[in-house]
Amino acid sequence: MARAGRRPGPTNTPDAILAAARELFAERGFQATTIRAVAASAGVNAALVHHYFATKERLFVAALNLPLNPAEAIVNVLAAGPREQFAERLVRFFVSTWREPATGQPLQAVLRSAASTDQGAAMFRNLVENVLLERAAAALGVPKLRVVVAMSHLLGLVLGATILQIEPLASATDDELVELIAPTIHRYLSPDS
Amino acid sequence: MARAGRRPGPTNTPDAILAAARELFAERGFQATTIRAVAASAGVNAALVHHYFATKERLFVAALNLPLNPAEAIVNVLAAGPREQFAERLVRFFVSTWREPATGQPLQAVLRSAASTDQGAAMFRNLVENVLLERAAAALGVPKLRVVVAMSHLLGLVLGATILQIEPLASATDDELVELIAPTIHRYLSPDS
Structure with missing residues (x-):
């Protein structure tokens, strides 16, 4: 989870998690996608995904860029x-x-x-x-x-x-x-x- | 209005009229587009546009590829x-x-x-x-x-x-x-x- 630079941007952790989530949700659907799989694909610990997005449902809403759940x-x-x-x-x-x-x-x-x-x-x-x-x-x-x-x-x-x-x-x-x-x-x- | 070949295809007269109509309707809107202008842009006589499509409204529906009016x-x-x-x-x-x-x-x-x-x-x-x-x-x-x-x-x-x-x-x-x-x-x- 080392960060390459100091500035926030498309390579920061929440964005990396969201990019991985978008790919997996689109490929496997909501049911078959796990927080663990998203974390692995983003190269972070599952606890960190929970820290940023709490639940799979909220991660999904965030991945869709929806303004609200x-x-x-x-x-x-x-x-x-x-x-x-x-x-x-x-x-x-x-x-x-x-x-x-x-x-x-x-x-x-x-x-x-x-x-x-x-x-x-x-x-x-x-x-x-x-x-x-x-x-x-x-x-x-x-x-x-x-x-x-x-x-x-x-x-x-x-x-x-x-x-x-x-x-x-x-x-x-x-x-x-x-x-x-x-x-x-x-x-x-x-x-x- | 000479036809280059014998087979029907994207260069036949109704298709040429529809292509011209799509361009003009999109550019000028329905109201400002005339049958005359579509005919001129397609290089045909306005009477021929009336022959194929009867009215501007029907030409528009055909240009949209709508299955019905x-x-x-x-x-x-x-x-x-x-x-x-x-x-x-x-x-x-x-x-x-x-x-x-x-x-x-x-x-x-x-x-x-x-x-x-x-x-x-x-x-x-x-x-x-x-x-x-x-x-x-x-x-x-x-x-x-x-x-x-x-x-x-x-x-x-x-x-x-x-x-x-x-x-x-x-x-x-x-x-x-x-x-x-x-x-x-x-x-x-x-x-x-």
């Missing part, structure tokens, strides 16, 4: 107020996430890469199937298919509003979007619907 | 039965369009190119803003924003089911998808909702 975000939004207004909070949170440059730009990059490269698609599929779906479906008490359909709706909106910049979607107000879309997300993600 | 498809599905079941017919039609290889593969290609290149995004935005939205919103009697939101939902589903191949969406039955999604599309695209 979508499973944690759903659980947090769920806990932030009454269940009856969960869909409204989620849509508002999601619209501001894609409109805020610090989170919107990495989100667009992930989406572009998922839509245009096989490796990007595999990473994204792994994220949804292994990190997001199980936990979100359990926390919400709805079947996984409903979670994927709701997520696809939100992804389609990001695509239309930011990458394709289709009007009048791109410049609709947050309130217009919440009013239109929250009832749909409520229907998809409520256990009683 | 989305505005015509919506109008046809609308006319095919009672308005109350329009959303169900539309979702069923759309799911079979993306699952049928002859129409699904070109649709995926358009979506990939729209998500990954600036020219693809511009062509797609032009298609929606100039060909789809006006006509669909008028035929359905709903604001354009609702049409874009419904379309984004359907695009997100194609992305998730075909390009990203996320389960359990990718292998859900047509009936499951219609049951889940048709009420949403009904709500977005009904004038009284």
Whole structure:
């Protein structure tokens, strides 16, 4: 683990771990990739991977360059107020996430890469199937298919509003979007619907 | 308009017109591109462009390699039965369009190119803003924003089911998808909702 130089850069330890993680996750998928294998491939001790990224799931989210952990975000939004207004909070949170440059730009990059490269698609599929779906479906008490359909709706909106910049979607107000879309997300993600 | 050889190929007249159209539509947008300009750029008479493609809109759909004209498809599905079941017919039609290889593969290609290149995004935005939205919103009697939101939902589903191949969406039955999604599309695209 000797460092060749003093300046931080693409050769520092967290970046080396992330590069190894991206390669292994893309090649083997989320389930078959271990922290130990990532550490070995990066030439570091597994304890150091845990030190920087805590869990395999967080390492994966970091390797994808995601601005946030979508499973944690759903659980947090769920806990932030009454269940009856969960869909409204989620849509508002999601619209501001894609409109805020610090989170919107990495989100667009992930989406572009998922839509245009096989490796990007595999990473994204792994994220949804292994990190997001199980936990979100359990926390919400709805079947996984409903979670994927709701997520696809939100992804389609990001695509239309930011990458394709289709009007009048791109410049609709947050309130217009919440009013239109929250009832749909409520229907998809409520256990009683 | 002399033809150099006898075999059909990338140098035949319709292909030359389409190549010129793709370049001009991408460069100037749908509105500013004329049949006359496309004809001049392809080195043919404007009457010949009309002969092969009838209208600028159809030329544009052909230049995009779209398997169908989305505005015509919506109008046809609308006319095919009672308005109350329009959303169900539309979702069923759309799911079979993306699952049928002859129409699904070109649709995926358009979506990939729209998500990954600036020219693809511009062509797609032009298609929606100039060909789809006006006509669909008028035929359905709903604001354009609702049409874009419904379309984004359907695009997100194609992305998730075909390009990203996320389960359990990718292998859900047509009936499951219609049951889940048709009420949403009904709500977005009904004038009284």
